Amino acid sequence: MNELSPAKRPRLRFAPSPTGYLHVGGARTALFNWLYAKHFNGDFLLRIEDTDKARSTDESTRAIFEGLEWLGLDWDEDVVYQGANLERHRADALKLLETSAAYRCFCTPEELEERRRASAIGKEAFKYDRRCDRLTPAETQQRLDRGDPFVVRFRIPEGETEWNDLVHERIAFPNKDLDDFVILRSNATPIYNLAVVSDDIAMGINLVMRGDDHISNTPKQILLYRALGAELPTFAHLPMIHGMDGKKLSKRHGATAVGDYQHHGLLPSAMLNFLALLGWSPGGDREIMTVPEMIELFSPDGLQKKAAIFDPKKLEWMNGQHLSMTPLAELEPRVTPAIIAAGLADHTALDARREWYLELLDLLRVRARTIDDIVRQAGPYFLQTIEYDPEAVAKNWKNRDEAIVILEATGHALESVGEWQTESLETALRSLAESRGVAAGKVFQPLRVALTGLTVSPGIFEVLMAMGRELSVKRIADATQWLRKDIVDE
């Protein structure tokens, strides 16, 4: 009955309030709105709901922009600031007063609080008793003349309010369970439900997609649309995102701000892919998707009703997948700032040997789950001197004399290698191991420590190739020297 007709171009919006950072739940809501708009060739708008002046900050607004930009969720048209539409909200409230869909209420917050407490004791749901709606015109005028402050309340009509939700299908509320809610504060500023409806009408929004914590606001908003004589949008209520304990996702579950993931070396495409699967499935076994694929596959049919739990382990795995599948040319600009920030190199140095750098990234990304992992692994290929991980020393240089002997032999073998190529390096090192009658690992592992300082690295020949002859030979010399010095010191 209120499905979007295919002929109509969908217009959706993401409407966060700037009272904190962009939360992963908000990002997921934004993503679904964006995917729907992209898939069905519609518009995706952004509205900042800053009517609560006490809690809204510019810093939060900036964080929302940054988060959305990082994720690549670009919006159409200019950002709408709800606070700029105060006059229209007020006018709409007045209009409802004139058509007597709403009425003035002179009850003070203190009186209301008192009555609420009384009903709490009696274990009854508190509902405004409409006493001000029963004021005679003369009484109302008298209090107005006296300058008594008042709020504007919407009068809930008789009956039932229902809608056909895009994800839940039919949802209905008996109107008797709805309270005559305030739409205009005593300082003449609008309350959420009024502002939202007024703005959504003005912006021509025809699909309202938001978290299902808004389900109970929906009947009130529908009543407002009707009283304002506006056409109803379609509503879609998305499931919530919870932490591993099943409770609403919050700070104590770890990182909940999109910015945290950005700074910990996540790829936006992985974040989007992961978030998309929280509450939506393309059907079948499909999981890993690029952004264009998500747009292509997105359909409201795959929307889930059940709350999803945010599992950081799966996000990490997914990031690893995206790290491996993202084209190098796209990956490089996301990794380079981190490399530079870590002090490993600068732009000029990287540009000077871009081919080498890209190959190195390609080598390291296989065993990385985050950009930070890549940076951590990259050190030995940039630094002049390295530190030796005590664990690596204990494990692979256990016997110092043997380590020195094997490293020196390795050094000689490498120096006499003709072409510095994988094949010749492999031949040289394997025959060295053979001539000494030891397993190849007995040569490779001590060498790995000498080159990287670690027990773990890409394949030894790849490391040798990435470091080049000069640095490799220097590393071996440094290592033997370090081992000797260590002995002398004792």
Add this chain to the structure above:
RNA sequence: GGCGCUAUCGUCUAGGGGACUAGGACGGGGCCCUCUCAAGGCCCAAACACGGGUUCGAAUCCCGUUAGCGCUACCA
């Protein structure tokens, strides 16, 4: 308390009356590959919340119970 929403492995999910011995993925365990670690491949453990219906037949449709979650402001 009232109202609403939800219910498939620990987690994300596939499934939409017979194709179900319930599939995939993360995580866990094991094996293979192997110069280490990843990646990759193979294998294992692991779920239809419960009770009633409807039907020849229910994970799937209906009702109830239970549990979880959300809302219940002159917050958004």
